[in-house]
Amino acid sequence: MTTAEAYVEFATREAYGVSPAYERLSQAVAVDEELLALLDTLPPAKRQPNLLFGVVRWLGGPVDDPRAFHDYALAHWPAVQAQIRRRATQTNEAGRCAVLLPVLAALPQPLALLEVGASAGLCLYPDRYAYRYGDQRVGSGEPLIECAASGLVPPARVPQVVWRAGLDLNPLDVTNPDDVSWLDALIWPEHEHRRARLRAAASIAAADPPLLVRGDLVDDLPALAARAPADATLVVFHTSVLYQVPAPRRDAFVRLVGGLPGHWIANEAPDVLRHDALPDPPGGALHNVLALDGKPLAWTRGHGQAMTWFA
Numbered sequence: 001m002t003t004a005e006a007y008v009e010f011a012t013r014e015a016y017g018v019s020p021a022y023e024r025l026s027q028a029v030a031v032d033e034e035l036l037a038l039l040d041t042l043p044p045a046k047r048q049p050n051l052l053f054g055v056v057r058w059l060g061g062p063v064d065d066p067r068a069f070h071d072y073a074l075a076h077w078p079a080v081q082a083q084i085r086r087r088a089t090q091t092n093e094a095g096r097c098a099v100l101l102p103v104l105a106a107l108p109q110p111l112a113l114l115e116v117g118a119s120a121g122l123c124l125y126p127d128r129y130a131y132r133y134g135d136q137r138v139g140s141g142e143p144l145i146e147c148a149a150s151g152l153v154p155p156a157r158v159p160q161v162v163w164r165a166g167l168d169l170n171p172l173d174v175t176n177p178d179d180v181s182w183l184d185a186l187i188w189p190e191h192e193h194r195r196a197r198l199r200a201a202a203s204i205a206a207a208d209p210p211l212l213v214r215g216d217l218v219d220d221l222p223a224l225a226a227r228a229p230a231d232a233t234l235v236v237f238h239t240s241v242l243y244q245v246p247a248p249r250r251d252a253f254v255r256l257v258g259g260l261p262g263h264w265i266a267n268e269a270p271d272v273l274r275h276d277a278l279p280d281p282p283g284g285a286l287h288n289v290l291a292l293d294g295k296p297l298a299w300t301r302g303h304g305q306a307m308t309w310f311a
Helices: 003-016 022-030 035-040 049-058 066-075 077-086 095-106 177-185 192-206 221-225 247-260
Strands: 111-116 128-134 136-138 144-150 162-169 211-214 233-241 263-268 287-293 295-300 307-308
Touching: 003 022, 003 035, 003 049, 022 035, 022 049, 022 066, 022 287, 035 066, 049 066, 049 077, 049 144, 049 177, 066 077, 077 247, 095 128, 095 192, 095 233, 095 263, 095 287, 095 295, 111 221, 162 221, 177 192, 221 247
Parallel strands: 111 162, 111 233, 128 144, 144 307, 162 211, 233 263
Antiparallel strands: 128 136, 263 287, 287 295, 295 307
C-alpha cells in the first residue's frame, strides 16, 4: 500500500464519522505531492496518519484546516520529522477496557494482568473504572466508559486484579508532563470526552503506579510473566499493537504467548492477526477482532466505543 492509499484508507475506515478534522486532513494529505514526498523519506512505520497528526498537534500546529496544516508541516518539517522519528503512536485509551471487560470478568479470579504495548499502563485498571453497556452499569467511580454492545450480556461485576504489569519498548509515565502531553496529542481533535477520560485514568494510575518494564514483546515477555503471582490467573493482553511489529516478530510472539500459562487476549485488526471463518464486520468502519486464546469472540471498535459479540 502506498502512503497516499494509507491516508485514504484512514480517512474512509477510521476517521469517517468519528473525526471530521482527521478525515479532511487524511484526504488532503493523500493528494499532497509535497507532503507525500517528505513522508516517503521516513521509514514505512513512521508514515502513518495518527503519528503525523499527533506530532503536529503536539508541536502546536493546526489540524482543523488542511491548507494551514500543509503550510505548517512544510515550514516546520525538520522539527516534525524529528519528533516523528522519536515518538510512536502509543494511544493509551482506557475506553478499550470496555471491550476487554466481558472476557476478563469470565476468567478464573483473581487476575494478574500483563499488557504488551502498555504505553502508560492505563488499560491495566479495568477493575477501577465504571462502565455503561446500554442501560446496564458495571462498577463505580470515574471515568465512566460507555460501550454500545450487541449480542452480549454484560458482566455483573468488574474483575478482581491483584497484579498488573506492562511491557513496552518505550513506557510512558503518567507523572511526567511531557509524556501526558503526548498522550493528549494522540487523542483526536473533537474527542473532549476522551481527554476527560485520560485525565481521570491517569489520576488513578498515578496514585497506584503499575509495574512498567522497558522491553521487547518476545525477548522480555517470559521473564515478566514469571513475576506474576502463582495464585492468580495470568492474562497477557494487547490492543492495536501488533500492526507496529514486523510480521516475523509478530509470528514469534504468537508462538510464545500461546505457550505461556494462563490466558491470552488479543484485540487486533483482522489483517494483522488473522482468524479463519470470521463473520462480516458490522459496517465498513475499521474493526478489531477480540480473541481469547486464539478463538475470535467479537468485533470491536478501536477506542472501545462499540462491540458486536459473535462467539
